[in-house]
Amino acid sequence: NAGVMQNPRHLVRRRGQEARLRCSPMKGHSHVYWYRQLPEEGLKFMVYLQKENIIDESGMPKERFSAEFPKEGPSILRIQQVVRGDSAAYFCASSIGGANEQFFGPGTRLTVL
Amino acid sequence: GENVEQHPSTLSVQEGDSAVIKCTYSDSASNYFPWYKQELGKGPQLIIDIRSNVGEKKDQRIAVTLNKTAKHFSLHITETQPEDSAVYFCAALFSNDYKLSFGAGTTVTVRA
Numbered sequence A: 001n002a003g004v005m006q007n008p009r010h011l012v013r014r015r016g017q018e019a020r021l022r023c024s025p026m027k028g029h030s031h032v033y034w035y036r037q038l039p040e041e042g043l044k045f046m047v048y049l050q051k052e053n054i055i056d057e058s059g060m061p062k063e064r065f066s067a068e069f070p071k072e073g074p075s076i077l078r079i080q081q082v083v084r085g086d087s088a089a090y091f092c093a094s095s096i097g098g099a100n101e102q103f104f105g106p107g108t109r110l111t112v113l
Numbered sequence B: 001g002e003n004v005e006q007h008p009s010t011l012s013v014q015e016g017d018s019a020v021i022k023c024t025y026s027d028s029a030s031n032y033f034p035w036y037k038q039e040l041g042k043g044p045q046l047i048i049d050i051r052s053n054v055g056e057k058k059d060q061r062i063a064v065t066l067n068k069t070a071k072h073f074s075l076h077i078t079e080t081q082p083e084d085s086a087v088y089f090c091a092a093l094f095s096n097d098y099k100l101s102f103g104a105g106t107t108v109t110v111r112a
Helices: none
Strands: A005-007 A010-013 A019-024 A031-037 A043-050 A053-056 A065-068 A075-079 A088-095 A108-112 B004-007 B010-014 B019-025 B030-038 B045-051 B056-059 B062-067 B072-077 B086-094 B106-111
Touching (some): A019 A088, A019 A108, A075 A088, B010 B019, B019 B030, B045 B062, B072 B086
Parallel strands (some): A010 A108, B010 B106
Antiparallel strands (some): A031 A043, A031 A088, A043 A053, A065 A075, A088 A108, B004 B019, B030 B045, B030 B086, B056 B062, B062 B072, B086 B106
16 A cells, blocks of 8 residues: 655756656545645645645745646646755645545655756 | 644653653644654654544554643653654644644654
8 A cells, every 4th residue: 555655756956947746645545735844844835736626825936836636647746947945855745635634755855956 | 824833843862751742823723733753854754643622642652632722732752762763743734724734843862
């Protein structure tokens, strides 16, 4: 019974490039959340998605960031024209339904040079 | 959004002793309080949670207590072991919401 899968685990990008982070939820889970963790800080909510729908993106920067969860395939967090301040660990979580236990993946550690 | 404060930020205990981490929250309508353990280089792992209709919950060496009136909840780890060393995060979920608000974390070190 695989848990939440994220890839890549580590991603290095130069300023101005694009970063694509992928998340496959646990089997049977249709709710996906993305959180960002800056060094030595707690996790901050970014976006909540269900299949083909963005439910809440209030924590996501308005520019350069986007997220999707298509009918088929993993959820994608996309960061365009990355800047050094985007360097962080990005975690995906999934749940069976909203307001239920959220289980986290291992994260993608993004480094922007 | 919900504001969660967590104390202490670091905690060092002797193996076999107990560790206690405390969190306070601002929104009285919060009704779900999970605790996560994060080891270096890994994602947060849910270790125990409590809902607002319960005052205490225990799972082997780990227990969580909730005081709704005072709006605080605590994690208790008894008989600590070296493998308990990690960063622990508390979180709160506002009623009818779905995004967790996290505390800043507590780095627990268990000395052998």
